Amino acid sequence: MYTGIVQAVRPLADVSVYPGGKTFTVTFTDQLLADLKLGASVNIEGTCLSVTGIAGDHVTFDAMNATLERTNLGALEAGQNVNVERSAKMTDENGGHPIAGHVATTAALEEIRVADDGAYIRFRVPEDCAKYIFPRGFLAVNGCSLTVAEVEENLFTINLIPETLRQTTFPRYKAGDRLNIEVDHQTMVLVDVIERTVARVMPGLAEKGR
Incomplete structure (x- = not known):
């Protein structure tokens, strides 16, 4: 679950294609990296994605073709920026409204x-x-x-x-x-x-x- 309050705008370091989808590499800040684990859910440009890799400040996410077809992620290119929000904790203040990262x-x-x-x-x-x-x-x-x-x-x-x-x-x-x-x-x-x-x-x- 997310609040819809974008925590940071971060650059796409790389976008690569694999059979059936794309891998997005986003450069995270130290604050965004805090306690981040593989499998964690992160809202990237409005879409809930799971962390598939962490290498220094580079965090990777995979998106299948079904996701690319239903969102605007397929049009993203390396060098562009994306909205980033880590999933919210129960104790976090919600200054926006509850959202799931499921693009309608x-x-x-x-x-x-x-x-x-x-x-x-x-x-x-x-x-x-x-x-x-x-x-x-x-x-x-x-x-x-x-x-x-x-x-x-x-x-x-x-x-x-x-x-x-x-x-x-x-x-x-x-x-x-x-x-x-x-x-x-x-x-x-x-x-x-x-x-x-x-x-x-x-x-x-x-x-x-x-």
């Missing part, structure tokens, strides 16, 4: 604005995922806990404060790039239960609403 979908970034008078990202998600996202609701984008500001059907806008820009990889993204999206799990369950209940109790109304 990727979103197409339509616009990003970074300026002194304000910054925001605007992205579009598949329609089947849009029903889980609400104004002022929680959303994890590339592993960062954020609040939805505006909703226009399946187009969403999130405002970014300067500290978020400083502490994340958002500034390197551009229109056309893909973002990793994790919707709030409780919201997803609630919406699905309501839909199934309505479909069972009032099938005619449910069909009309589609």
Whole structure:
């Protein structure tokens, strides 16, 4: 489990291909390395990955093709930076919201604005995922806990404060790039239960609403 508060932006030292996936080598700080063990779960750019190797400050993670296809990790290249968050302890303060690092979908970034008078990202998600996202609701984008500001059907806008820009990889993204999206799990369950209940109790109304 993670909090969605990115602990560091770290460089990818290497990206290598193996049969069935890719290995990502991330350069960790001493703080991130503290008590880190093989098999530990780490949130990398919004995706929960397991540590497969530790050599000095280089930490490796393997991602199978299924993960690469469902996230934006497949587009990462050596030299780029990634958001990093170690898994949270029960005693840790949660300044964001509980996230699992299980990417629900990727979103197409339509616009990003970074300026002194304000910054925001605007992205579009598949329609089947849009029903889980609400104004002022929680959303994890590339592993960062954020609040939805505006909703226009399946187009969403999130405002970014300067500290978020400083502490994340958002500034390197551009229109056309893909973002990793994790919707709030409780919201997803609630919406699905309501839909199934309505479909069972009032099938005619449910069909009309589609």
